[in-house]
Amino acid sequence: AYDAAVLRQCSRGLNPTTYDRYPVDEEEKEELHACAARGNVDRLKALVVEGAASDEDAVPIDLRTPTAKLTPLMIAARRNQPAAVEELLHLDADPHAKSTHDLTALSIAAENGHTEIVNLLCQKLKAKGGAAALEDKGVTGKTALTCACEQGHAEAVRVLIRHGADPKSDSEKDGKSPLHYAAHLGHDEVIRLLLEQKAEVYVKTKDGTT
Secondary structure: OHHHHHHHHHHOOOOHHHOOOOOHHHHHOOHHHHHHHHOOHHHHHHHHHHHHOOHHHOOOOOOOOOOOOOOHHHHHHHOOOHHHHHHHHHOOOOOOOOOOOOOOHHHHHHHHOOHHHHHHHHHHHHHHHOHHHHHOOOOOOOOHHHHHHHHOOHHHHHHHHHOOOOOOOOOOOOOOOHHHHHHHHOOHHHHHHHHHOOOOOOOOOOOOOO
């Protein structure tokens, strides 16, 4: 079961280390979710707009999957469908919504290195709440920047920093900064980017490590 789940992740160009968070098969059971996953923008728009015109056929734009509680926006972000993300944002999908694992669409895009989508979501979030909107930590204690740093996605890190994400922000859960994660996993380019932004080298985690 593990191998099959990882293979399904890889076949879709997804991060195989997150296979247990997102049951891939349930992402396409509902038509709206399937459209978001496949980037079928025309049908996605029709489902939302036509549904809004008819109470009987109304489809909630933030319809959740059963287990991971992913919205169409999260699914499009995860599957690297920038056109679908852009359309969903235009239709007022909620960029602040969180999955079962307390991740937003931005954090999901960041951990998968989907740079174009990271940029779109940053623009939307900043328009509504300024750069502070990029610092959501959730129960994991990780910001979107931390998610990108942990996975070594240097381009996503660049985009997040350009939009004002704080490279010095630490996790409320364990005190780890983005630099801690990048250094621990040996992501050299990400480390260089963070040091250029004056990330603190000697800051300690809650267990006292630097």
